[in-house]
Amino acid sequence: MPDAPQELDCSIAATLEIIGDRWSLLILRDAFRGVHRFSAFQEDLGIAKNLLSDRLRRLVEHDVLERVRYQDRPVRYEYRLTAKGADLSPALISLMRWGDRWYAEGGPPTVLIHDHCGTPLIQEVSCPTCDEAVSPRHIRSRKPGVDV
Amino acid sequence: MPDAPQELDCSIAATLEIIGDRWSLLILRDAFRGVHRFSAFQEDLGIAKNLLSDRLRRLVEHDVLERVRYQDRPVRYEYRLTAKGADLSPALISLMRWGDRWYAEGGPPTVLIHDHCGTPLIQEVSCPTCDEAVSPRHIRSRKPGVDV
DNA sequence: CGACTCGGTTGCGCTTTGCAACTGAGTCGC
DNA sequence: GCGACTCAGTTGCAAAGCGCAACCGAGTCG
Numbered sequence: 001m002p003d004a005p006q007e008l009d010c011s012i013a014a015t016l017e018i019i020g021d022r023w024s025l026l027i028l029r030d031a032f033r034g035v036h037r038f039s040a041f042q043e044d045l046g047i048a049k050n051l052l053s054d055r056l057r058r059l060v061e062h063d064v065l066e067r068v069r070y071q072d073r074p075v076r077y078e079y080r081l082t083a084k085g086a087d088l089s090p091a092l093i094s095l096m097r098w099g100d101r102w103y104a105e106g107g108p109p110t111v112l113i114h115d116h117c118g119t120p121l122i123q124e125v126s127c128p129t130c131d132e133a134v135s136p137r138h139i140r141s142r143k144p145g146v147d148v
Numbered sequence: 149m150p151d152a153p154q155e156l157d158c159s160i161a162a163t164l165e166i167i168g169d170r171w172s173l174l175i176l177r178d179a180f181r182g183v184h185r186f187s188a189f190q191e192d193l194g195i196a197k198n199l200l201s202d203r204l205r206r207l208v209e210h211d212v213l214e215r216v217r218y219q220d221r222p223v224r225y226e227y228r229l230t231a232k233g234a235d236l237s238p239a240l241i242s243l244m245r246w247g248d249r250w251y252a253e254g255g256p257p258t259v260l261i262h263d264h265c266g267t268p269l270i271q272e273v274s275c276p277t278c279d280e281a282v283s284p285r286h287i288r289s290r291k292p293g294v295d296v
Numbered sequence: 297c298g299a300c301t302c303g304g305t306t307g308c309g310c311t312t313t314g315c316a317a318c319t320g321a322g323t324c325g326c
Numbered sequence: 327g328c329g330a331c332t333c334a335g336t337t338g339c340a341a342a343g344c345g346c347a348a349c350c351g352a353g354t355c356g
Contacts, residue, residue: 015244
C-alpha cells in the first residue's frame, strides 16, 4: 500500500489509499464502538498482531487515530479517533446500511438511533434547493470549472 | 478473500467481505461513471488483467454487477451495475466526501449535483421524527431486541 | 492472408498477509 | 525477590495474493 494519497483527481481513490485495505475500516468500526486498546482490537477482530500494529501506525500517521497514553506505570497507549477519523462515520454508516439491506436476514444487526428521541435514523442525499431527498438516478456529477 | 459473507453480527464486515479489497470499489466507481467494458476498466485503473477478470467475476457472482452481451459477432460482454450495485452509491459518495474534505486542495475534484436544478447535493443522517439533520455526536447504535 | 481488437488466461517473481514464538516493562501474589 | 501474569508490541517464516508480461481465441478489416 502506498504511504500517502497521491495527486489523484478522485477523492474516492485518495480515501481508499488510506483506509482501503482489508482491516482498516474494521479497526475504525471498532473504534467507533468504543474499542481502543491494542489487545481489545486484536481479540475482537482476530487480526494478526503485526498487521494490527502496522495498521494502527498507519492510521496514526494519517491522523485518523491518535495514540493516547492512558497509564503511566507501565506506560501504555490506546488509540482514539481524531476529528478526521470520526468524520468517516458517514462512510461506515453507508457500508453498514448496504450490508443491512442485502445481507441481513430478519432485520439489521444494528440500528442507529437519535439520542434525543430514540427514532431510527436514515441516511440520504438531499438537495438544499428543492428541500427533498434525491435518489441515485437524479444525481449527476460535475468537475468544478468544467461545464457539462 | 472469503467467497461470501459469513454469518456476521456486523453488516460492515459483511459488506467488506464483498467489496473490501483494493480494487472492487474503484471498479464500481468507474461503473457509476459510465465505464462498462473490460478494456476500459483496465486502461482507466491500470489494474492487472487477471485481477480485473477475477474481481469482475466476483462482483457478478455477488450480483453487484451483471455481465451483459453487447455485441454478437464476435460475442462480447460488458459489466453493468445491478440494483444492488447501484445501491452502493451512498457508500461511494461518503468516501468521496471524506477525501474531498481532508485531501482535496482548492475544492473537491468532483461535485454531485441535482439533475433537476443543478444544486450541489449534500449527504446527511437525518431523523424522521425531529425532521432535522443529526450530527455524529447525537447518533447512538442499538442492537434490535437489546434494550440500552 | 496477415494485422488488429477485445476479452480474457497462464506462468512467474515479488510483496503482503497470517501464524507462532519471543521480548520487554511493569504488576501481583506469596 | 521470584515466578506467573498483563499488555503492547517485534521478529521469522510459510502461504496467499498481487503485478507484470506473454500468450490465446474468436472474429473483423484491408
